Amino acid sequence: MATDISVRTVGSYGAEDRSWTIGEHGFDMTENAPLDYTKFTGANFTDGYIKSGCVLGLVTATGKYGPYDDAATDGRQTAVGMLFNTTKIPSNTATVASDAILTHFLCRAARLPYASGLGALDANARTDLRLVRFI
Numbered sequence: 001m002a003t004d005i006s007v008r009t010v011g012s013y014g015a016e017d018r019s020w021t022i023g024e025h026g027f028d029m030t031e032n033a034p035l036d037y038t039k040f041t042g043a044n045f046t047d048g049y050i051k052s053g054c055v056l057g058l059v060t061a062t063g064k065y066g067p068y069d070d071a072a073t074d075g076r077q078t079a080v081g082m083l084f085n086t087t088k089i090p091s092n093t094a095t096v097a098s099d100a101i102l103t104h105f106l107c108r109a110a111r112l113p114y115a116s117g118l119g120a121l122d123a124n125a126r127t128d129l130r131l132v133r134f135i
Contacts, residue, residue: 016086019111020053022135026105030084033101037093039066039076044114045089051113054083055125056101065101067119079125082107082132104131 021027036059040050044067055068057076068079084100114120126134 016052017113018052018084020082020108020113021102022106022108026102027084029104030100030102031081032098033065033081033083034063034096034098035087036062036064036066037089037095037097040089040118042118044117044119048089050083050087050089050119052083052086053112054114054119055079055112055121055129056081056083056119068121068125069118070122070124077124079121079128081129082112102132103129106133106135109134 033056035050039059044054050067056065057068057072057078058064058080059066060075065080066074066076069076071077081101081103084102087097087099090097109121109126112121126132
């Protein structure tokens with residue numbers, strides 16, 4: 001039986017950008033975060049990805065996470081952590097998948113991926129994230 005060691009292209013990949021974190025404090029304490037992909041709509045997600053550092057809120061009715069939205073009324077108006085890994089939004093948004101969420105770490109706020117809109121850090125999210133130290 002022959003082994004094929006030729007180089008092939010499977011998809012496009014990029015290096016993970018976690019420049020919004022300072023050090024690795026808290027990386028060993030990530031929690032499981034099932035994502036509600038139907039909530040990731042709008043300008044911040046038009047490229048089909050949820051970038052690491054996206055501020056997350058918990059949809060109380062489903063127990064799944066969506067982008068923090070201070071104006072929401074489904075539980076996402078309370079920030080609970082930040083997405084640890086960049087995640088592709090599947091074409092079938094009913095897909096159930098989980099990623100890791102950081103809830104206690106050091107954050108370089110100016111390097112977060114979203115400056116405004118869904119999943120962005122605002123003053124209320126800073127207050128909600130009591131275990132995160134922002135620098």
